[in-house]
Amino acid sequence: MAVSEVAGRGRNAGAIKKTVAALTAAFGNRVVASQAVREQHGNTVTWIANQPPDVVVFPQSTEEVQQIVRICAENGVAIIPYGVGTSLEGHVNAPVGGVSIDFRDMNRVIAVHGEDLDCVIEPGITRKALNEQLRDSGLFFPIDPGADASLGGMAATRCSGTNAVRYGTMKDNVLALKVVLANGEVIDTARRAKKTAAGYDLTRLMVGSEGTLGVITQLTLKLSGIPEAISGGICPFPSVEACCNTAIHTIQSGIPVARIELLDALQVRAVNLHSKLGLAETPMLFLEFHGTEASVAEQSKRFGEIAGEFGGGPFTWTTRPEERTKLWEARHHAALSNFALRPGAAMVPTDVCVPISRLAECVTETQRDIAESRILAPIVGHVGDGNFHLTLLVDMDDADEVRRAKALSERLVERALAMDGTCTGEHGVGQGKMKYLVAEHGAAALAVMASIKRALDPQNIMNPGKIVALS
Template structure:
């Protein structure tokens, strides 16, 4: 960006300016400003292989006005602002490569309004997915986006999160109706109303959803809600090959079966889940499914899927409507990251994801498995395959330079493979620091120039989560 305040992705801002900002923040926030080394490191990146780059201070706001005050102080000194939800992101979104101040939304976790008759709610960004659904349960409502981790909903909006239910309910961009956002100058922008549709002006809500804190700080969200289904059925179905499982997924979607979740685990991931979660799943490629609807509808959907699976050599197809069985099954799926980590001592999972058109899913997964075999890397595959999205959790020794070099090369091939098949380098993990290198190939220079122009217009001094999402050099 053509502004004197912009630095490269890792060059720290002026130390004197940072200390001056911390001094002003201490006067404004008192003991809600923390500068201890331990707390700062907790607010750097910790969930994957990317280096921990802690902020210089952490602020704990309680209201939108607090966020405005913190941003104004940082803007005055041209000091970076890094929003922090629960820290579960995977691409370095919460790191502070240029130093700065982390804004932690731990104390902004209130559910402000629930409009059951309109199927929507208004919440603060620190509310987590599980917290919201616990609150809604007695009203027969739920929020469906489930990325696995109990992430904050502000963070989920910022990274345009997805998850196991996306095949039926969409992603965060489909379920966020409106936002309040503190901009880089400290002003509050409201992006939309609670109306279900509008033809009024630019779609600012979707501009902010997925912007990863680089355009502003989300302080309030209006979300779509859904009625809890009358009946829910969960199922597992083993297959002889990953290709057969992927083809069953493709036929299921193309047949119009309204499956709520359809998850692929390859044989390596199944073995890991069995060991970690103490299950006895068949250790072959496996699909885990969930069906929502009436009792008759769920039974019909299950039957139709069973017929498709049988035609492709899958089975036996087993399903249950017991809540405790469903919970245990999906908890094992959500613990897949930790199960992968347990496969190898002194290792770190490096989770990456891509997404391709559903018709190319089987081809992409099979090529990826062949690549893993050729490189000798350990990488369980798991995915929300109903929308063409899958993950590889490479279990690597981050202290072995040769292994890390092989890992980097593999990840580049994975992204290139997805792009060659008409897909994207990231289906739901976001860009952060880790995937900026692929954006030019995916979007092209004109699109990246447009992104940079938007960034410069809203954040001329580049203080909003700098060093993320938009590459500094095209």
């Protein structure tokens, strides 16, 4: 995306210089403009070139974020919120320059309300750090995207992950937010009550807004009890189609699976190379069940029977924490493990989600596209809810290969939309998938989104060039 394509304006060097001076006067050495730090905050795994901000600021409170936003608003300078930089569609790029707000220092657990099963946190804390602090309470925050993302970033991108089939996504687990709007005002989107029918759902509006409507400075999250027993296991299959059909039947049978993850044969090979597991290099499902000792044993037994009906098995499972941890660490490292398949290649991930009844068809047809494209592209999926990912391994210096990879990625989205699915199940829109929103939502719905953006951010300074393009 060219700079000129964002709101019809380019980088305003004079306004940025004035903004940096005001920020430096207010925050001193917590304003950083070194090239290395700027490059880090504009680094993204996407087709789009990295676009670093002009300066990075490290606030320590909502009041300081409010001050930063007001300075930027006064000068018409772009604001890009930054967690830990694990997003995958260009969310942290700064196409017109501007100020990156890094929440590294806003990482506290403000309160844990054990009886209410919720907690209040700052946006910079990561999911692993939160769960480490919650461990002694017998509670945990279940959403697990794989990467150790910040909770603020997870809310901003409406992410989900490996156990969404059991616990839902971020939109289901965020109760309330504190948000700094583009004019510097601070709003609370809701109270801590588990449900409300009072007014518009501003929490859901902000969850998934990718920093384009406001800056999240506090989150109230729903918590779950740590299960009494957890079983985890793996099951090989003769084909990806058999994996998908087993997953569909398992969900439709009402078995309360906590995780059900697909890895195709190529992805299993990558995991073997990276994690030294020695798995049979055939399509596999990785599973986990949560409950009592008796219930997880019964669920595991029933799943093994279903897998056998589709030619899968044997299903080997365990309740030993160390064995389960090794298994799921390998799954979480699946994306990074793909570098072992083609050292030196660029890794370009993408995801779609379809109704679960269309999952087997969508994945099977995508496999044919991969073969025809001659692109190395392992498949991994949270197949319990119809979401799967491709990781395209591409030589970015080979123009023909880049063309074929882009065509493969576009065909994947077109197929998902044709099946009444979505262009992204959890990665978000960012810059990378803006062009698909008209096809997915229709021009009228996209115009409503643009109207909301204009109402809350008339200057278009909040993470411009993401989700909707304003002129």
